[in-house]
Amino acid sequence: MDVRQLEYFLAIVDRGGFHRAASALYVSQPSLSQAVRALERDLGAELFHRVGRRAVLTEAGRALIEPARAAVRSLGTARASVAAVRELREGRLDVASMPSQAVEPLTTLIRAFSGRYPGVTVAVKAVFTARDVIDAVRTGAVELGLLASAEPVPDREVTAHPLGExxxxxxxxxxxxxxxxxxxxxxxxxxxxxxxxxxxxxxxxxxxxxxxxxxxxxxxxxxxxxxxxxxxxxxxxxxxxxxxxxxxxxxxxxxxxxxxxxxxxLHVALVSRRGGLSPAAAAFWSVAGEWERAEGAGRP
Known part of the structure; x- marks a missing residue:
């Protein structure tokens, strides 16, 4: 098993099939299928039921999703750590945001972050509820999440940084x-x-x-x-x-x-998984803290 196989597996899950995943990855569909079959042999279990052109997750496939995301995220963190040595001149940061908070404060936060680290791409995933944001962060689908909720976000599942109301x-x-x-x-x-x-x-x-x-x-x-x-x-x-x-x-x-x-x-918060952040996520977290302190100083 290697990380490339896990990336291929997740691409099929996220894109809903082999054809779309192959197009997104810029690889041939036979190469993608071969990599998945090799992964299935390593694991000793089928990951997909192949129904015509459709790929339906098996129970084993569903069980693999979260560990696969964690493994791919860990590799991303390692790569980002190397980029940190190069002062974050390149890289990618995945952020989930609810729609209204994607208007503000996310626009202002990305503008400040991109001004400091123009080589880092901020990829925003659209989600609709606070629960969706927490789940995306908790499972490793994204590193950071921006949400709004009627009550302050508890720290049971994620680490929360309040960003006002x-x-x-x-x-x-x-x-x-x-x-x-x-x-x-x-x-x-x-x-x-x-x-x-x-x-x-x-x-x-x-x-x-x-x-x-x-x-x-x-x-x-x-x-x-x-x-x-x-x-x-x-x-x-x-x-x-x-x-x-x-x-x-x-x-x-x-x-x-x-x-x-x-x-x-509504209470607005930036959330992350418990534990270490990649350099890009840590830098974005710092930008959010500076923004909130500046906003707090301007409030009556």
């Missing part, structure tokens, strides 16, 4: 309701048409809690695609309750952003 705001189209206002009471959302996220997200949990309190609104649209929020608002489909990470972007499109009273916020 993001309150909920209301995005309204030009000429929409609440003209000339900077804020709106949550009860005033009664009778409004709202654009909401899918169940399991902080944004959805917040509006569901409003409904439980008697705020009777209509769900105009439910979307997993955060990029569709502002176009839907601007098209007059409805109003959107989002975190304030969207504030500047929304204003630049011409939408109005109102604070929702009373203020309710």
């Amino acid at each position: 993001q309150r909920f705001v209301l995005v309204v189209p030009p000429g929409g309701p609440f003209a000339g206002r900077d804020s709106v009471a949550c009860e005033e959302l009664t009778g409004q048409r709202l654009i909401v996220g899918q169940p399991g997200t902080g944004m959805r949990a917040y509006v569901d809690a409003l409904r439980d309190r008697g705020v009777d609104f209509t769900v105009a649209a439910e979307t997993e695609h955060r990029v569709s929020l502002l176009p839907l608002v601007l098209a007059g489909v409805g109003l959107a309750v989002v975190t304030e990470s969207w504030r500047e972007t929304a204003r630049h499109t011409g939408a109005r952003v109102l604070d929702i009273e009373p203020a309710t916020a």
Whole structure:
């Protein structure tokens, strides 16, 4: 068994089949199949059921995923350690982020990080819930994760670095309701048409809690695609309750952003696996700490 075989195995898992994995790896499909068969011989078990062109994981295959990721990550850490000697002039850092936090603070963090280490690629994986972020970090699919949750992140499964809070705001189209206002009471959302996220997200949990309190609104649209929020608002489909990470972007499109009273916020945190970080991850962690200290100094 070698790391290359494990990388091939994970590529098939992540891409959903041999053909897509071979294309992503720039190898021939026969070469990929041969490497997987050699891995299966070494392990003494089939990893995939081959059904036509489909590759379905066996129970042994599912059991291999997490250790394989850990082994590949360890090799990546070793390679990154060598790159650290070269002052991080090259390398890759995998980060999982929830959609709203990918707007901010991730944009600012990547800008600061890339300014110092322009040769290191930051690869952002899109996930939708805090649980998804924690699982991606815990299993080694990524090194770092950026999430927001109603409660502070416990340190039972991952190491967390708090990055402040993001309150909920209301995005309204030009000429929409609440003209000339900077804020709106949550009860005033009664009778409004709202654009909401899918169940399991902080944004959805917040509006569901409003409904439980008697705020009777209509769900105009439910979307997993955060990029569709502002176009839907601007098209007059409805109003959107989002975190304030969207504030500047929304204003630049011409939408109005109102604070929702009373203020309710999500806790934002950068998380990592317990144990050592690769040099790139450690550098990004340091950048996040500097950003949070600067933000904290500017808060009242």
